[in-house]
Amino acid sequence: GYGATFYPGGERYEGEWSGGLRSGWGRMYYQDGSIYEGQWLAGRPSGQGMLRLPNENQYEGGWKDGKKHGPGKFFYLDKGQLFEGIWAADIPKRGVLIDFGRDEAPAPTQYPIPKIELVDPDGVLAEAQAMFDDSQN
Structure with a gap:
């Protein structure tokens, strides 16, 4: 069902339960001020959140x-950056870091991340295709 629980230290959970554990959708307010909102399974964040x-x-x-x-x-709203990628067990494995709202960030990084673009992406693709075709002969 749905309910709320208050934990020692000021933490609290509001959301769905199953078998006495947080399961389904819920919101957890942690002692350090962090808030998790999303899906839970067997008492832990699991799914999207x-x-x-x-x-x-x-x-x-x-x-x-x-x-x-x-x-x-x-x-990273304090720095004006965004990392978008793939995580495995809390570790970012691959992704892209870009400046995101850097001009409005309270503590932006000293140097902006340069935007990297190919001058001639079609030419690079054609060259790669030609190399592949040559390797097949």
Whole structure:
């Protein structure tokens, strides 16, 4: 069913329960000021959810066994950057870091991330195709 529980130290959970464990959709307010809102399974964040940290940075994406897992986005709102990628057991495995709202960020990084683009993407593709075709002969 649905209910709320208050834990020692000021933490609280509002959401769905199953078998005495947080399961389904719910929102957890942690002692450090973090808030997780999303899916739960067997008492841990699992599925899709969002974690907002006390400094307003936030992660939106997949969770498994209480850890970031699968595709997700980490918004470094204090720095004006966004990391979009794939996590496995709380560790980012691959992704892209871009400037995102850097001009409005309270503590932007000293150097902006340069935008990298190919001057002639069609030419690069044609060259790669030609190399592949030559290797097949």
